[in-house]
Amino acid sequence: MTTGFLTGGYVTGSYMTGFRTSFIEQVPETHDMARLVADTRAKMKLEKAAQTYVMPDMINTFGTMGAHYQTSPDLIVEIQSGRVEIEAKVLPNTAAVTPADKTKSSTAPTPTQTRATVPEQAPGAKLHNLAKLLLTAEAYRRYVEPHLADVYLEYNNALAAGDVKAANRVVWRGYFEVVKPFAYGLVRSLFRFWLQTRR
């Protein structure tokens, strides 16, 4: 799934397939949003980033081939045979750029500010890898995976609403709350391992 939003002259896309990857790709700075979205180079940059980061197996697992998603008002995603096409649309409130907006350009967020607020990785990516390493498949499926699924849902809802701060809060709260199921799953996994080695 891709979520993205247009903020202050930058297109920021957060690409997520399952737990694996995300990208935040900055396109050339401009305050003319219509031109920015029509910019072929900018779109190609987003597409290239998506193709680089997307694992075809993850698309098979979590997405549907030939699927057409309109994940948020400003982005349409097509998944075709491991290739992801992203079409960015201008949000209604950012489409019209007036001279007054241009004078406000000095107060527009800088690229570094935008980068700092959006998580660089899909939520739970590291935890997912750690859990896969330490827990048995059953413990992971029972205790950790549903929790991460909830975090994803809330995270994407927050991003779709354009509330990056809330999305970040969801991620941190998710990490905090997953401690118990993770610890429980770890103990269960170790116990299983001990039982197997005892025989």
Added chain:
Amino acid sequence: MNRNEWPTPTEMIVMRILQGNPSGAYGLEIVDDSAGGVKRGSVYVLLGRLEEKGFVRVLRSKKERGSAGPARPQYQLTGEGSRVLAAASAIGIGIAGARARVRPNSMHSSRKN
């Protein structure tokens, strides 16, 4: 049934909520319905335990259109879970709580024998 397989009071809260949702409920719905009785960090541990005991079954739903990450599982009370819950309700107390009160004396008497 093994004595350890009886549901704990918190597990019974989860089972009661699931009984009220015959078509199944998501983990977060259970947390909301419990009105503070079940925490978000504990709900999947409890559901996992109940699944292991055979009182709850997991319904793996297909991924919602346009959603990211793994599919969210729904949980449903099994027939055995319903029977155990009915039995627990008939007794009218949290079984685990009762066991905790009874166990020390019974263990003491068994040692004497």
